Structures are given as C-alpha cells and as structure tokens.
Amino acid sequence: xxGGVGKTTISxxxxxxxxxxxxxxxxxxxxxxxxxxxxxxVRQSDYDTLLEEGxxxxxxxxxxxxxxxxxxxxxxxxxxxxxxxxxxxxxxGRNDESHLDLIPGSFELMKYSMIDDxxxxxxxxxxxxxxxSQARAHYDLxxxxxxxxxxxxxxxALENSTHxxxxxxxxxxxxxxxGMVDKLFTHLGVDVEHMVIxxxxxxxxxxxxxxxxxxxxxxxxxxxxxxxxxxxxxxxADPSYTGFATDKQRPYSHTLRRxxxxxxxxxxxxxxxxR
Amino acid sequence: xxIPSRYRGITAIALQRxxxxxxxxxxxxISSMSSGAFLELVRDVEDEIENSVGITLHRARESxxxxxxxxxxxxxxxxxxxxxxxxxxxxxxxxxxxxSKVEHIRVSEVPTFDSRRGLQAWINKLSKSFPEQxxxxxxxxxxDELDSxxxxxxxxx
Numbered sequence: 001x002x003g004g005v006g007k008t009t010i011s012x013x014x015x016x017x018x019x020x021x022x023x024x025x026x027x028x029x030x031x032x033x034x035x036x037x038x039x040x041x042v043r044q045s046d047y048d049t050l051l052e053e054g055x056x057x058x059x060x061x062x063x064x065x066x067x068x069x070x071x072x073x074x075x076x077x078x079x080x081x082x083x084x085x086x087x088x089x090x091x092x093g094r095n096d097e098s099h100l101d102l103i104p105g106s107f108e109l110m111k112y113s114m115i116d117d118x119x120x121x122x123x124x125x126x127x128x129x130x131x132x133s134q135a136r137a138h139y140d141l142x143x144x145x146x147x148x149x150x151x152x153x154x155x156x157a158l159e160n161s162t163h164x165x166x167x168x169x170x171x172x173x174x175x176x177x178x179g180m181v182d183k184l185f186t187h188l189g190v191d192v193e194h195m196v197i198x199x200x201x202x203x204x205x206x207x208x209x210x211x212x213x214x215x216x217x218x219x220x221x222x223x224x225x226x227x228x229x230x231x232x233x234x235x236x237a238d239p240s241y242t243g244f245a246t247d248k249q250r251p252y253s254h255t256l257r258r259x260x261x262x263x264x265x266x267x268x269x270x271x272x273x274x275r
Numbered sequence: 276x277x278i279p280s281r282y283r284g285i286t287a288i289a290l291q292r293x294x295x296x297x298x299x300x301x302x303x304x305i306s307s308m309s310s311g312a313f314l315e316l317v318r319d320v321e322d323e324i325e326n327s328v329g330i331t332l333h334r335a336r337e338s339x340x341x342x343x344x345x346x347x348x349x350x351x352x353x354x355x356x357x358x359x360x361x362x363x364x365x366x367x368x369x370x371x372x373x374x375s376k377v378e379h380i381r382v383s384e385v386p387t388f389d390s391r392r393g394l395q396a397w398i399n400k401l402s403k404s405f406p407e408q409x410x411x412x413x414x415x416x417x418x419d420e421l422d423s424x425x426x427x428x429x430x431x432x
Contacts (some may be wrong), residue, residue: 216419221412
C-alpha cells in the first residue's frame with residue numbers, strides 16, 4: 001500500500017483498543033525500516049536501550065548482533081522467543097493475562113533490500129517464519145506493520161499471514177492500490193483474508209464517489225469494513241507526545257475511542273475472536 | 276482545606292484510606308521509577324478500571340432485549356433507507372433482492388422480514404446468516420443503482 005494511508009495508525013491505535021476491549025495477547029511487530037510504529041509508542045531513550053539490548057526486529061530474521069550490513073547470519077538454532085526481544089507496552093490482569101507487546105523496528109532492516117543473494121535471503125525468510133510460528137503459540141494475534149514497498153520483508157510478512165488489513169484513503173490512487181494488493185497475493189500464491197478499511201474520512205461526512213465505488217465493487221465491497229477511521233488531530237503524529245492516541249485526554253478523545261472500538265469489534269469478529 | 280489543583284491526582288490515593296506505612300512504601304516505590312515507567316503504570320491502572328466498568332456495561336447490554344450488536348450497521352442502513360425515501364417493508368424487499376444477487380442465492384434463502392419486529396431485529400437476523408460487510412455492500416449497491424452520476428474515470432478492476 002501507499003505510504004501514509006494509515007498502516008501504522010491501524011497497527012498502533014486500533015490494536016491498542018482491540019487488546020483492551022477483547023482482552024487478548026497481542027504482539028505488534030514493526031516491519032518498516034523507518035520504524036514509525038515504534039516511534040509512535042516508544043520514547044527515544046527507551047528505544048536506545050532496546051537497541052543496546054539487541055531487542056529489535058533484526059533478531060527475527062537472523063541471530064544478533066548482526067555482523068555485516070551485506071551479510072545475513074545463518075543459524076539452525078531456534079529464533080528467540082518474542083518475550084526476549086520485545087517490550088511489554090500494556091498489561092491487564094494479575095498475571096498479565098492480556099498484554100500488548102512490541103518488537104521494535106530498526107533502520108538495519110534496510111539490509112534485506114540491499115542483499116540480492118537468494119540463499120542468504122532464504123535463510124532469513126526461514127528464520128522469520130520460525131519466529132512467527134513460535135509467536136503464534138504465545139499470542140492470540142500477531143500484527144505485522146509493513147512498509148509501503150513490495151520488498152523482501154513485505155513478502156515474508158505476507159507469507160506468514162492469515163489476514164491482511166489494507167487501509168485506504170478516499171482518493172483515487174489509494175482505491176486503485178487495493179486491486180494491486182490483491183494481485184500481489186495471487187502472484188505470491190498466498191491465501192489470506194483481505195480486509196479493507198477507510199481512513200481519513202470526515203466524521204459524519206457523506207461517502208465520496210471513490211468510497212462508493214469500492215463499497216459497491218463485487219470483490220472488494222464485501223471485504224470493506226463498515227467502520228471508518230476519521231480525520232482527527234488525535235491520530236496525527238504529535239512531536240510532543242509518544243503513546244496511543246486514545247490515551248490522550250483531549251476534546252473528542254472519547255468519541256474517537258468509541259469509533260475505534262466499533263472498528264476493533266469488526267476486526268475481532270472477522271478474526272473469529274470470542275469474549 | 277482546599278486541595279491545590281496540582282494535587283488532584285492524590286485525592287484518589289487519599290480515598291483508599293491507606294495506612295501511613297502503605298503511603299510511605301508507595302512513595303518509595305514511585306520515587307524509584309522513571310517518569311516514563313510511572314506514566315505506563317498509571318495507564319495500565321486506567322485500563323483496569325475502565326475494564327471493570329466496561330464489563331459491567333457489557334453485561335447490562337447483553338441482558339437488554341435489543342443488543343447493541345449491529346447497531347452501527349442498523350444506523351447506516353436506516354440512514355440509507357431514509358435517503359432512498361422508501362418505507363421499511365419496501366427497503367427490506369429491495370435489500371433481500373440485492374443480497375440474493377450478490378450471494379447468487381434464491382430470495383427465499385434470505386431471512387424474511389417481519390414487520391411486527393421491525394428493521395433492527397431483521398438486521399440482527401440477517402447478520403447471523405451473512406457477514407455485516409456483505410449486507411452493507413448489498414445495501415450500497417441499491418443506492419448505486421439509483422444514482423449513476425458518480426462514476427469515476429479510472430475504475431477499480
């Protein structure tokens with residue numbers, strides 16, 4: 001998907017509400033070399049500590065510390081458990097029965113776009129696959145926040161996914177992108193359930209021509225969630241605030257939370273969650 | 276005594292009627308925390324409180340004859356019905372027809388509308404047979420058929 005359509009917004013703010021409302025164990029994985037998801041919810045000083053401790057996304061592709069920007073370390077050892085390389089962001093219950101964890105992103109992820117040795121990439125892809133299999137045993141939901149390009153990392157994410165959420169803005173280019181994402185699934189031979197969500201619409205605003213086109217489309221209409229993410233200052237990146245939008249105590253935060261709750265319920269239903 | 280506004284947060288601690296020892300121990304624990312860790316702790320406690328309130332509300336809603344489930348779908352469909360200016364029974368007929376076309380099924384396979392129970396009850400029944408997104412899609416197709424001036428140049432294929 002295009003940059004700026006709301007992938008990180010969904011990964012952070014919708015999943016934060018879903019975790020709390022459905023009391024699930026959710027793991028967020030920042031798969032973008034620009035690590036905006038991490039920057040949204042983790043303070044810089046904490047991030048520096050996590051990097052020093054080797055707690056970041058690179059540890060899901062190869063054993064860390066990684067020696068070389070152009071080499072991928074191989075290992076037959078099992079990848080680390082998510083708890084060893086993640087950060088607990090939220091917890092609920094006496095024994096943290098529900099929790100929201102994050103595997104922080106890293107710029108080093110760029111290396112997998114630079115390396116063109118198929119053998120090395122295959123080793124990283126296998127390692128990542130094994131990591132995700134382990135994570136599935138420990139979490140009810142694993143969220144992979146991808147970068148906009150169709151890179152090696154995105155391919156790894158799709159190959160290990162059961163569902164894909166494509167946020168779209170109600171503009172012509174975003175809408176056309178939905179069809180391309182579906183084509184990519186076919187090319188990669190991945191079998192995923194595709195959900196589409198509108199982001200950046202006006203609260204109580206009428207449906208635009210492009211929104212209508214998508215919602216009445218025979219393939220994508222039934223895949224499009226009814227709930228829409230509205231344009232809100234609370235969801236915009238605020239340089240003076242690190243954390244979840246729905247935790248801010250500002251005008252309209254309660255309204256935004258109710259709207260996101262409706263979206264999280266729709267997603268939870270699609271995922272087959274039971275209370 | 277008037278409590279200065281900056282100590283507003285302490286009223287919650289005061290309401291707990293903690294012993295002096297407990298207050299000292301709490302102070303000690305919080306003093307050793309970074310401001311970030313303290314903030315996270317407060318947010319987690321907020322979640323716990325909201326959660327217990329949320330569960331009570333959820334139970335109250337569950338026991339209500341018309342659950343709030345499908346409420347947003349109902350609101351959207353009713354707004355659409357008003358826009359189309361059709362009575363409820365006519366809208367139910369049109370939507371039944373549209374769902375049968377979208378799903379390639381017979382009209383008789385779509386749950387029947389019961390005018391005594393109303394639109395919301397019917398939508399609840401529908402959503403047990405079809406995903407909500409599909410029902411909404413079928414409803415919007417109705418709207419689309421009646422307004423052909425909204426075509427865009429570049430179409431999603």
